Amino acid sequence: MRPLLLLALALIVQDGDKKDPNAADRERFQGSWTTVSLVNDGKKIIDEKTPPKGPATTLAYEGDKWLVKVNNKTVASGVFRIDAAKKPKEIDILDGSGKVNDKTKRGIYTIDGDTYKYCLAKAGDDRPDDFTAKEGSGRSLGVMKRERTKTVDEKKP
DSSP states (O other): OOOHHHHHHHHHHHTTTSOOOOOHHHHHHEEEEEEEEEEEETTEEESSSSSSOOEEEEEEEETTTEEEEEEEEEEEEEEEEEEEEESSSEEEOOOTTOOOOOOEEEEEEEEEEEEEEEEOTTSSSSSSSSOOOOOOOOEEEHHHHHHHHOOOHHOOO
16 A cells, blocks of 8 residues: 555656746746846946936736836736746747747846846847847846835835
């Protein structure tokens, strides 16, 4: 009887190993993010000395979807896919169809606590292999911080 029990336990453990290897990283993406620095094609758009212009814009991840929100209104959305097993980790930013097409942006990313760093190639270009966005590359290099929700005590006047 014990050999059968051991076999059943081994099968359960083995089945657990087949879970999505990207699940942990996908969970780390969830929530809203604010850009703290952004370089597009060699040009600094946002950094410590150059705050963002215009209304408050955030990037949110909900499940496998990405959403760009301006003043909490969604202005763009689509689907994202990651491969956390790659070195560097890979991300694909797709439009709402969820299919790879001429609008798909390929990139790499890291998430360390509440800091998310990415480098995206322009649509149609090869995936970057490093975190640079030199002039003429067409790449975007961004660093984002997770937005924290205020606690009940912080909301009180």
